[in-house]
Amino acid sequence: SQQGEEDPQALSIQEGENATMNCSYKTSINNLQWYRQNSGRGLVHLILIRSNEREKHSGRLRVTLDTSKKSSSLLITASRAADTASYFCAHLNNAGNMLTFGGGTRLMVKP
Amino acid sequence: DTEVTQTPKHLVMGMTNKKSLKCEQHMGHRAMYWYKQKAKKPPELMFVYSYEKLSINESVPSRFSPECPNSSLLNLHLHALQPEDSALYLCASSLGQGLQSQYFGPGTRLLVL
Numbered sequence: 001s002q003q004g005e006e007d008p009q010a011l012s013i014q015e016g017e018n019a020t021m022n023c024s025y026k027t028s029i030n031n032l033q034w035y036r037q038n039s040g041r042g043l044v045h046l047i048l049i050r051s052n053e054r055e056k057h058s059g060r061l062r063v064t065l066d067t068s069k070k071s072s073s074l075l076i077t078a079s080r081a082a083d084t085a086s087y088f089c090a091h092l093n094n095a096g097n098m099l100t101f102g103g104g105t106r107l108m109v110k111p
Numbered sequence: 112d113t114e115v116t117q118t119p120k121h122l123v124m125g126m127t128n129k130k131s132l133k134c135e136q137h138m139g140h141r142a143m144y145w146y147k148q149k150a151k152k153p154p155e156l157m158f159v160y161s162y163e164k165l166s167i168n169e170s171v172p173s174r175f176s177p178e179c180p181n182s183s184l185l186n187l188h189l190h191a192l193q194p195e196d197s198a199l200y201l202c203a204s205s206l207g208q209g210l211q212s213q214y215f216g217p218g219t220r221l222l223v224l
Contacts, residue, residue, distance in 0.1 A: 098159075
């Protein structure tokens with residue numbers, strides 16, 4: 001399977017704390033994307049980092065990419081209860097025709 | 112309009128039924144996708160349409176039959192499904208196949224009895 005791994009599988013933190021999720025993948029990639037999914041709903045695209053980028057910011061989100069280690073991390077700063085969701089990394093293969101999702105991290109932010 | 116819509120939201124069907132899932136987008140996207148997602152698992156790609164032509168079929172059983180009538184619509188026809196096909200079916204679209212991020216619909220929750 002080309003599915004990536006994410007850790008932790010579940011994360012519970014208090015509001016205001018930072019949340020860090022990690023993602024590893026197995027193949028060469030064109031870009032890596034992070035998505036958020038509220039329970040039983042569709043996925044929402046959060047941020048895309050290209051293979052030649054090392055770090056990217058968007059609001060309270062910070063994504064890093066280490067292509068030598070085939071890994072990425074998503075940091076959510078100053079978390080809020082509304083950040084409670086599942087977070088998936090997804091990588092696009094070099095052929096550019098398939099997006100493969102990691103196993104996901106279920107984040108719970110307690111008020 | 113930056114939305115992907117899916118109907119129905121919920122569907123219960125027997126193993127002998129024929130039903131269809133519908134997906135629509137009006138963002139001018141030329142790539143559309145069907146994913147299947149089981150509980151607490153990531154989405155798994157089923158089909159990709161690019162410029163209304165099927166470009167990827169991820170070895171999906173023939174009881175699932177996709178159709179792309181035009182650039183805004185994507186259907187998934189279901190026939191003789193099994194209980195293990197119960198899942199959330201997600202439609203997505205992107206500007207083109209590859210490179211760009213995908214926009215997802217809210218999904219159809221399917222239960223096969």
